Amino acid sequence: MRFLIVGFSSIVARRALPALLQLPDVESIDIASRRPLERTSLPDNWSGKIYDDYREAISNSQAEVVYVSLVNSLHEEWVAIALRSEKHVIVDKPAFLSLAAAVQLIEIATKNDLCLAEAVVFSYHPQIAALEKLSSETGGTTRLIATFTIPPLHIDNFRNHPELGGGSLWDLGPYAAAASRLFFGSLPEKLTCNVVSNHPETNVDTGFSVLASYNGGRSYVGQFGFDTEYQNWLTFIGPGIAVTADRIFTAPPNLENQLEVSRNSQKSRVPVKAGDSFELFFRSVISAIDGRSWSGLAEDLMYDARMLDRMRVSARAS
Numbered sequence: 001m002r003f004l005i006v007g008f009s010s011i012v013a014r015r016a017l018p019a020l021l022q023l024p025d026v027e028s029i030d031i032a033s034r035r036p037l038e039r040t041s042l043p044d045n046w047s048g049k050i051y052d053d054y055r056e057a058i059s060n061s062q063a064e065v066v067y068v069s070l071v072n073s074l075h076e077e078w079v080a081i082a083l084r085s086e087k088h089v090i091v092d093k094p095a096f097l098s099l100a101a102a103v104q105l106i107e108i109a110t111k112n113d114l115c116l117a118e119a120v121v122f123s124y125h126p127q128i129a130a131l132e133k134l135s136s137e138t139g140g141t142t143r144l145i146a147t148f149t150i151p152p153l154h155i156d157n158f159r160n161h162p163e164l165g166g167g168s169l170w171d172l173g174p175y176a177a178a179a180s181r182l183f184f185g186s187l188p189e190k191l192t193c194n195v196v197s198n199h200p201e202t203n204v205d206t207g208f209s210v211l212a213s214y215n216g217g218r219s220y221v222g223q224f225g226f227d228t229e230y231q232n233w234l235t236f237i238g239p240g241i242a243v244t245a246d247r248i249f250t251a252p253p254n255l256e257n258q259l260e261v262s263r264n265s266q267k268s269r270v271p272v273k274a275g276d277s278f279e280l281f282f283r284s285v286i287s288a289i290d291g292r293s294w295s296g297l298a299e300d301l302m303y304d305a306r307m308l309d310r311m312r313v314s315a316r317a318s
Contacts, residue, residue: 032057072165
């Protein structure tokens, strides 16, 4: 399968491209970048073409799959162009900056019999499967607590600029939404989301909290932002069990994590094998395209878009 990467972002250079190069099913990887890009700056085992124009790349590349990795405000435009060029599409999170855009682009993908997937890759790491197994074995998740906060970003980072789709709700909101999807499956009955900090220069939201309640007395509390000391963990609590996973949202490929488990007040650790979330995600998408069974990827994108829309509506009202 042939890929075209539109936008040579930091996450592409650090994680996505190395992951794609590990996959035997990937024949070539074309790259479209508006910044100068030399072959000598790419891995030795990379093969493909370099384009300096996104539209030309989508028109001329022989790729079956386009991976859009641009600033958030450009996702909608270039995903639409790629879909209308009859190519399957993967798009960085957040996929789109409105629920209406998500609905429209899923409709375009469905009409053209194409896959559209959002790269919320942490959910493909082995530790998520281990957490879900522990939860299901012990009666399910009753309480979910998630925290993902990082120190302030440089002013030049696009996440600090609202006109580029920046802000913590857009950049970190997909993690909050996906955690809800993975552990509860259905959208919450009640949801409150509050912006708790803003950038002193651009006024973009830099931190938010979310509180959600679900049927059966279940609840979710989350703290997300780029305004504090680094924190990256998730805890689920259920009948007779509590489990905490560190580095849950951005586990390095070589991290052999250990889940901290408490069962009836007895502490233990459960090892989890290392895994490259990007590689596992791409494998899943390629398998879905090969099997023409990508409806689950579209459903995940739509759940997260609906959850994020509700979070933003609540935040605006507070």
